[in-house]
Amino acid sequence: MKKLFLIVDFQDMFVKGCVGSDLEKGIEERIISCLHEKNDIAFTLDKAGADLFGGIGKYLGEAVRVFQKHSYGSLDFGNWLLGQDYDIIELCGLITNICVLANAVIARSALPNAEIIVNKSLTACYDDELGLKNLAVMEGLKITVL
Numbered sequence: 551m552k553k554l555f556l557i558v559d560f561q562d563m564f565v566k567g568c569v570g571s572d573l574e575k576g577i578e579e580r581i582i583s584c585l586h587e588k589n590d591i592a593f594t595l596d597k598a599g600a601d602l603f604g605g606i607g608k609y610l611g612e613a614v615r616v617f618q619k620h621s622y623g624s625l626d627f628g629n630w631l632l633g634q635d636y637d638i639i640e641l642c643g644l645i646t647n648i649c650v651l652a653n654a655v656i657a658r659s660a661l662p663n664a665e666i667i668v669n670k671s672l673t674a675c676y677d678d679e680l681g682l683k684n685l686a687v688m689e690g691l692k693i694t695v696l
Contacts (some may be wrong), residue, residue: 556594557581557592573644577672593615638665641654654668666692
């Protein structure tokens with residue numbers, strides 16, 4: 551099975567600005583696991599943001615792609631996925647109800663037969679209730695929430 555782990559906007563501005571600093575260890579452990587299993591990793595970076603938070607930036611060189619984006623979802627990510635054959639795409643990062651949601655929907659649209667997973671323990675939202683509501687919306691879109 552071909553797998554992709556997408557780290558969404560885990561950048562200083564978002565982590566320090568509102569949420570997510572406690573996610574770093576879990577995201578790094580997941581990246582290491584993916585690389586050990588020979589799975590692909592990729593990043594989205596919001597052009598309004600700064601560097602990746604903490605030690606996560608050291609994995610940029612391991613990524614199959616890094617998507618710079620101007621808005622919530624990356625159309626470049628979706629267009630790139632059209633030419634890929636991933637069976638599983640797992641997303642993590644910030645912010646659950648904005649960029650994670652948008653990129654999960656793009657992944658679902660680009661590869662409708664792939665399993666799209668959002669790892670809720672590796673995402674965060676500035677409003678916990680809103681984050682949970684958006685995870686429920688994703689489940690309604692046949693996105694697996696772990």
